Amino acid sequence: NDTSMQHRNLNHMTREERFSEAMRRTLYALKVLLPREGWTPVGPEMKYLARAIKEFTFIIHAGVFIPCIMSYGTNEQIAKWFPLAADFRIIGTYAQTELGHGSFLRGLETIATYDRANQEFIINCPKITAMKWWPGDMGKSANHVLLMAELVIDGKKYGMHGFMVQIRDLTTHEPLPGVTVGDIGAKLSFESVDNGFLYLQNVRIPRENLLSKLSEVHPDGTYIKKGNQRLMYGSMVRVRVNLIAHEIVMPLAKACTIAVRYSAVRRQGLINPSKEEVPVLDYVAQQHKLLPQVATVFMAHFAAKQLVKMHHDYSLEVEKGNTSQLPELHALSAGMKACLSEQGAAGAEIVRRACGGHGYSCGSGLPFIVNRMLATCTYEGENTVMQLQCARYLIKCADQAKKDKLTGSVWYLSDFSNMSCTAQTFGDLQEPSVLVKLHERRAKCAVQHAGKKMQNMVKNGTPAHDAWNMMATLLINAARAHIMQYVVGTSVTYISELSCSASLKKILTQLCALYALHNINSNCGDFVKFGCLTSAQCDLAQEAEFNLLKQLRPDAVGIVDSFDFTDDILQSCLGAYDGNVYERLFEWAKQAPMNKTEVHQDSYQYLQPYLHEGRDVLEGRGRNSKL
Ligand SMILES: CC/C=C\C/C=C\C/C=C\C/C=C\C/C=C\C/C=C\CCC(=O)SCCNC(=O)CCNC(=O)[C@H](O)C(C)(C)COP(=O)(O)OP(=O)(O)OC[C@H]1O[C@@H](n2cnc3c(N)ncnc32)[C@H](O)[C@@H]1OP(=O)(O)O
């Protein structure tokens, strides 16, 4: 209810206005509305912010920079920098990606050379491709970066390490000597975020600015390893775990709310020629577009909750020095981020497109969501690279399953029980246990298929790295299959253990079955190829999905209402709670800057001469008055 938090019409603002407005609103929220005893920018308040603010800045500051200080800093370094960052007295970002490298971290070129005489690191970007490029909040906001750079001591390289580097004066905000920094320009989305470039030339930082939880450099230049060096990649695991809820589940829920509400209001065409125009939501084709995406919101939410719990448990173990769960967590977080962002971004576009022309209007609020979700397929680990990381772990586990009984998310790879499907009716295929088994079998076969193909190539003399490259598409499919069985399995378990009303459990069970069946019907080639389903059972699977669409149609609006987004957050003429779509669209259009005058003077100057000429022609004068 605080007018300072009400959204202005983002679409009618310039990029710079949106950047400033997002910063104003974010800081107002962080400094005025939220702070209470002991709050931190990585606490539950941030979830409120992520939900309550359509565009906010300092996402990387809060979502990556501060958590990295906690992950990579010693207790002394945390005590020094965390309070400053939590209170926004320093604004930081996570500067890892370079103009020339993003996915292949061993290829990063920014160098931190130890100067023993002065006990300092000298930071350099030796060439243009070494320039940091993309980090959020870096172009104009941040005055510090957590710089990921190659540590060099006496000419020897020690790999990527994290360094705290101040880049702007804390009083004037001007770039410091040796620092060239700025915004990288317009992007597909994130208009309010100043993703930036950073060129460092002979920038000196104290030895104490190497974040030293995992390794340290003594004054004499001695390098000490202090833990599992793969923990250096830990921040990316945490962000992949966190971003599923914030950047995939929530935006898809918003898009589904808009599209389902609009589809309940928009009347277009006839089903029964003798009846009146129907709401487009009555078309099965429309239900087939929208409702599986609604189901995806819930299933991704349940699976993400399980992954967050797994990450929390793992973090407690790491504190005790046990990093044994890291490989599985890395594979699962990489695979989940890739597969759910792929599904979510595609799903948001499917529901946008299902809203016809008005879905193409920014007044729908849908292009904003779609464009922003597309970024989830790239940042925090490009999806292909992440799926291959997941597949790398699966292939290793499949080999191990031949001699050991596996546990955790890959347990099914060592399940050699009879997994043939005996479904005779479409009702059999709506059974959660049947759907889980089908997904486990498909995933197991997909992993084994990719592994077998590579083994055969290597047996025939192909180098292992070439076999890997040539089978990449099968490996990616195996990663997707693994994640789908994880999402279906965890969701079925979660719903079965949920204490809620029978009617709610029924809806959630139907949504879970719809998600699983939509996935089967979208990938039935795999399910038949691997002998999971017969062709006849595939027909039953389609029938089962259509039956669920019919059952869920009456509750469709109620289900998306349960996401409980305010009109202010949705910022959508199509998705507003009152359903007054047309009045809202017209009011929204009239507010467009283009309409602030009846005649657009800037363009009229070009049009006017022709308008006069046209009149001359019509009245028989002018150059070619043949009329
Ligand atoms: C005020 C604010 C208001 C609101 C805020 C609201 C909410 C905030 C909270 C949350 C929001 C969430 C997120 C924020 C939103 C969006 C995020 C926006 C921007 C994203 C930022 C970025 O993009 S940062 C840059 C990301 N970059 C990457 O991910 C790079 C990807 N590449 C790599 O990770 C690596 O290069 C690699 C893994 C692909 C390859 O590395 P390398 O060559 O070294 O390894 P190998 O492949 O040879 O594998 C070697 C072994 O290492 C294992 N491994 C690899 N990676 C990891 C890992 N991460 N963890 C553990 N183990 C790992 C690998 O498995 C191999 O092991 P083996 O046993 O098989 O040898």
Ligand SMILES: Cc1cc2nc3c(=O)[nH]c(=O)nc-3n(C[C@H](O)[C@H](O)[C@H](O)COP(=O)(O)OP(=O)(O)OC[C@H]3O[C@@H](n4cnc5c(N)ncnc54)[C@H](O)[C@@H]3O)c2cc1C
């Ligand atoms: C909105 C946004 C915000 C971002 N914020 C940050 C940030 O705050 N901090 C930060 O450090 N970075 C940030 N990034 C950068 C992001 O992490 C990188 O873009 C991402 O890691 C991909 O790296 P790249 O862009 O160099 O693509 P590349 O690694 O060059 O990949 C290009 C393409 O090559 C293919 N490819 C690459 N490697 C392989 C492989 N091994 N196998 C098969 N195919 C492959 C893939 O198709 C890939 O899409 C952000 C990016 C975006 C879009």
